[in-house]
Amino acid sequence: GENVEQHPSTLSVQEGDSAVIKCTYSDSASNYFPWYKQELGKGPQLIIDIRSNVGEKKDQRIAVTLNKTAKHFSLHITETQPEDSAVYFCAASIREYGNKLVFGAGTILRVKS
Amino acid sequence: EPEVTQTPSHQVTQMGQEVILRCVPISNHLYFYWYRQILGQKVEFLVSFYNNEISEKSEIFDDQFSVERPDGSNFTLKIRSTKLEDSAMYFCASSADSLRGTYNEQFFGPGTRLTVL
Numbered sequence: 001g002e003n004v005e006q007h008p009s010t011l012s013v014q015e016g017d018s019a020v021i022k023c024t025y026s027d028s029a030s031n032y033f034p035w036y037k038q039e040l041g042k043g044p045q046l047i048i049d050i051r052s053n054v055g056e057k058k059d060q061r062i063a064v065t066l067n068k069t070a071k072h073f074s075l076h077i078t079e080t081q082p083e084d085s086a087v088y089f090c091a092a093s094i095r096e097y098g099n100k101l102v103f104g105a106g107t108i109l110r111v112k113s
Numbered sequence: 114e115p116e117v118t119q120t121p122s123h124q125v126t127q128m129g130q131e132v133i134l135r136c137v138p139i140s141n142h143l144y145f146y147w148y149r150q151i152l153g154q155k156v157e158f159l160v161s162f163y164n165n166e167i168s169e170k171s172e173i174f175d176d177q178f179s180v181e182r183p184d185g186s187n188f189t190l191k192i193r194s195t196k197l198e199d200s201a202m203y204f205c206a207s208s209a210d211s212l213r214g215t216y217n218e219q220f221f222g223p224g225t226r227l228t229v230l
Contacts (some may be wrong), residue, residue, distance in 0.1 A: 032217050042219035044156065051217070053230035070136050089156060093217070100146070100169055103221060112225075 002027040002110040004092050006104025013080050021102050023090035024072040031089045033073045034101065035064060038087045047088075048075070080111045115139045117129050117222035119205050125228045126195055134190045135224045138204030143209040145188045146219065147180065149173070149201040159176065162188065191219045 003026040025033075031052035036044035050057045050064045050073065057064050057107050061080075066073040077084055087108050091101040118137045122220075126132050138145050147159040162172040162180055180193045182209040188207075192199055 022152075034218070036221070041223075043223045048217055049217065082227065091156075100161060100171070101148075102158070103156040105155050 002030060002092055002094065002102040003025050004090060004102050004104040006090050006107060008107060009105065010108045010110070012110045012112060015082060015111055017080055017081060019077045019084070019109055019111075020073075021075045021090070021107045023074070023092075024070075025092045025102075027092070027094065028068075029069065029094050030102075031077070031094040032099075033064070033066060033070060034071055034091050034093075035045070035062075035075050035085065036089045036091065036103075037077075040086075044089060077109075080109075082111050082113050085109055085111045117205055117207055117220055118139075119203075119222040119225050122223065123226045123228070125230065128229055129194050130196055132192050132195055132227065133198055133212055134192075134203050134205075134227070136188045136222055137186050138188055138205065138207030139210070140186075141210050142220075144168070144207060145180075145182070146206040146208070146217075147190045148204045148206060148221075150204065150224075151201045159190075159203075163178035165225060192227075195227075198227045203218050 031066040034049035090104040
């Protein structure tokens with residue numbers, strides 16, 4: 001079955017700097033890759049996603065890139081702010097909809113002010 | 114903004130007891146899911162539910178687990194005889210908005226923390 005690896009496990013950046021989190025997946029059939037942000041005591045919140053027919057997607061300070069050949073995708077956060085501090089999870093899914101998400105282990109992002 | 118809701122937020126039970134975790138998915142969504150997250154570990158898929166039946170389940174989802182959509186709004190997860198290792202945060206999610214035409218995005222509830230003593 002699908003396996004998703006995520007790095008780093010913790011990331012500490014200075015406010016205003018950029019943060020990059022990387023994930024690799026094992027199943028070449030995966031075609032949907034969401035990123036979730038989880039704050040303490042809350043459920044995962046979808047922040048951005050990408051489908052396998054595009055290589056990059058951007059939403060304000062957040063961008064995601066996908067390399068299907070290498071089977072890896074990355075989350076880029078620019079101009080980080082203290083409120084970006086949270087746990088970030090990548091995930092992969094095989095079917096267009098209705099399919100389970102396979103999650104990475106998560107990255108604890110700390111933005112120091 | 115519509116959201117997934119879950120009750121209770123925290124459930125404490127004795128080993129061997131039955132628990133029912135409740136969820137209200139987003140209206141108009143077609144797929145419903147349960148995931149769990151053991152403290153410090155990955156979020157793991159348990160089961161997906163569509164058209165009043167299970168569409169997929171993981172190895173974790175054994176005979177002790179069951180799901181039900183008892184009415185048009187609630188979605189429940191039942192654990193018949195809880196074990197210590199069932200202690201985890203349980204998340205409900207829903208997806209596939211038939212009216213808005215969004216299918217992939219899964220929206221998660223705030224979770225129920227289950228503690229088995």
